Amino acid sequence: MRIASILCGLLFALAACGSGPEKRFITVASTTSTQNSGLFDQILPRFTEETGIEVRVVAVGTGQAIRLAAGGDADVLLVHHTPSEENFVAEGHGVERFDLMYNDFVVLGPSQDPAGVRGLKSAPEALRKIADAKVPFVSRGDDSGTHKKELGLWKEAGTEVASQSGTWYRELGAGMGATLNTAAGMGAYTLSDRATWISFANKSGIEVLCEGDARLFNPYGVIAVNPVKHPHVKHVDAHRLVDWLIGPDGQKAIAQYRMDDQQLFFPNAAGGP
Numbered sequence: 001m002r003i004a005s006i007l008c009g010l011l012f013a014l015a016a017c018g019s020g021p022e023k024r025f026i027t028v029a030s031t032t033s034t035q036n037s038g039l040f041d042q043i044l045p046r047f048t049e050e051t052g053i054e055v056r057v058v059a060v061g062t063g064q065a066i067r068l069a070a071g072g073d074a075d076v077l078l079v080h081h082t083p084s085e086e087n088f089v090a091e092g093h094g095v096e097r098f099d100l101m102y103n104d105f106v107v108l109g110p111s112q113d114p115a116g117v118r119g120l121k122s123a124p125e126a127l128r129k130i131a132d133a134k135v136p137f138v139s140r141g142d143d144s145g146t147h148k149k150e151l152g153l154w155k156e157a158g159t160e161v162a163s164q165s166g167t168w169y170r171e172l173g174a175g176m177g178a179t180l181n182t183a184a185g186m187g188a189y190t191l192s193d194r195a196t197w198i199s200f201a202n203k204s205g206i207e208v209l210c211e212g213d214a215r216l217f218n219p220y221g222v223i224a225v226n227p228v229k230h231p232h233v234k235h236v237d238a239h240r241l242v243d244w245l246i247g248p249d250g251q252k253a254i255a256q257y258r259m260d261d262q263q264l265f266f267p268n269a270a271g272g273p
Contacts (some may be wrong), residue, residue, distance in 0.1 A: 010107075012121050021209070023054060024052055024054065024056075024237070025053065025054035025055065026053060026055055026056070026075040026076060026234050026237045026238055026241060027056050027057075027058060027073070027074045027075050027076070028055055028056070028057045028058070028074060028075070028076045028077075028078055028141075028241070029058050029060070029065040029066070029068040029069045029073070029074035029076070029077050029078070029194065030057055030058070030059055030060075030065055030077075030078040030079060031057050031059060031060070031061065031062055031065060031078070031079050031080060031081075031144065031145060032060065032061065032144070032175040032176050032177070032196070033080070033145075033146070033176060033193045033195055034057075034059070034062065034078065034176070034195075034220070035057055035059035036176065036177055036196055036199065037195040037196055037198070037199045037258070037259075037264055037265075038193070038199055038259065039195070039254070039257055039264065039265060040055075040057050040160065040195070040229050042253070042256075042257045043250065043253040043257065044057075044088050046249070046253055047241060047244050047245075047250070048248070050244070051237075051240055051244070052098055053237050053240065053241070055241060057078075058073075061140070061142040061144030061145070061147065061175070062079040062080060062081045062087050062143070062144050062145035062146075062148065063081075063084070063142070063143030063144060063147075064142075064143065064144075065077060065078075065079050066079060066084055066085075066087075066088055069088070069093060069094070069223075069225050070091070070093045071090065071266030072225065072229070072230035072232060072233060074224065074225060074233075075224070075225055075233045075234045075235070075237065075238040075241075076088075076223065076224055076225065076238045076241055076242060077094060077223045077225065078100065078147055078220065078221070078222045078223075078245075079220065079221065079230065080145040080193075080219060080220045080221070081145040081148050081149075081251075082097075082152060082219055082221060084148070085097050085104055085221045085223060088223060089223060090228055092228070092229050093225065093226055093229055094223035094224065095223065095224045095225070095235075095239075096223065096224070096227055097221045097222075097223050098221060098222050098223070098246050098269060099219065099221060099246075099268050099269055099271075100220045100222045100245055100246060100254075100267070100268070100269055101219075101220050101251075101254050101265040101266055101267050101268055101269075102218055102219045102220060102265070102266050102268055103116075103193060103194045103195050103218050103264060103265050103266060104193075104194050104216045104217055104218050105123075105146065105149055105191055105192065105193055105194065105216040105218050106191070106192055106194050106197060106208045106210065106211045106216065107123055107126050107127070107189065107190075107191055107208070107209055107210035107211070108180075108189065108190050108191070108192055108197065108207065108208055108209065109130075109183075109188070109189035109190075109206060109207070109209045110187040110188070110189070110205055110206055111205055111206065111207055111230050112187075113209055114133060114135045115129045115130045115132075115133040115135050115189065116129060116133075117129050117130065117189075117209050117210050118209045118210075118211075119210075120209075121208075121210075121212055121213055122212045122213055123153050123156075123210055123213040123215055123216055124153055124154075124156040124157040124158075125157070125208040126209070126213070127153055127154055127157040127159060128157040128158065128159060129173075129210070130224075131159045131161075131164075131168075131169075131191050132155065132168055134167070134168040135168060135188070135189065136168055136170060136174060136182045136186050136187070136188035136224070137164060137168060137169050137170065137188060137189045137190065138170050138182050138186065138187065138188045138189070138190045139161075139169065139170065139171045139172065139181055139190070139191075140171075140172060140173075140174060140175070140176065140179045141172050141173045141174075142172070142174060142175070144175075144176075145193075145218075146176060146191060146192065146193055149191065149216075149218070150191045151203055153171050153191070153215065156215070162172060170182075170186075170188070176192060176193065176196045177196065178194060180196070180197070180200050180202065180206075181202055183206055184202050184203070184204060184205055184206050187205060187206075189209075194264070195264040195265060198259050198260060198262050198264055199259055199264070218267070220265070222242055222244075222245055222246065224238040224242050225238065234268075235270065245247045245269075246269035247269075250267075250269075251267035251269055251270070252267075254266075254267045255267050
């Protein structure tokens, strides 16, 4: 009788749990840099604690994140390629783009620096020297915001890299962490967002060689997916997240996130660089 009573109690508890309200959550399509840097783990629990809304992040390259959101498979888009973000809104997939935060990109390479780019203030010049020296350069090659930036810099450098793929120019089709590991293993050059570089553990043999060029500016935007185009999205809760991120609490949380005593992202919803 005692065992039967316990079993009945367990079945009752399971039934009660199954009949409870569904957990409230929204989905954010974002980049590997925001996820892998640890930013979301730092700031999103604060939003959940305040609102009761869980945030589930799909971290992929910017291009793939935009495609997910354009298909209605996310409630919020948070990426870092402004022209693509503006096009997303113009095509009716997003309600409005808001500046959220920024950092910058850096050109990394082997400590021996065979291309001689250390200290250069022009990123296109650094890439041109790498191409002229035909030393290995590792590209994400994944249509991410970083990849888009890199291709723009190659264009400014006057270097057509598509024809060089598989020679000194290696396209991985991988995220930033895998690309950095490959660069470290090969003694190759690459382009990275600074936040991922700061949080990257395997820095042996590679270092920042070119930085500070205004062309390396890396802005992030946040957009609620348009419920007119995608009626099933959770637009009310999506707007709550957007408003929180660009409001004082979210902006303060972003500014407070540091690693190795370095600030990884700089809030700019109120205007800035």
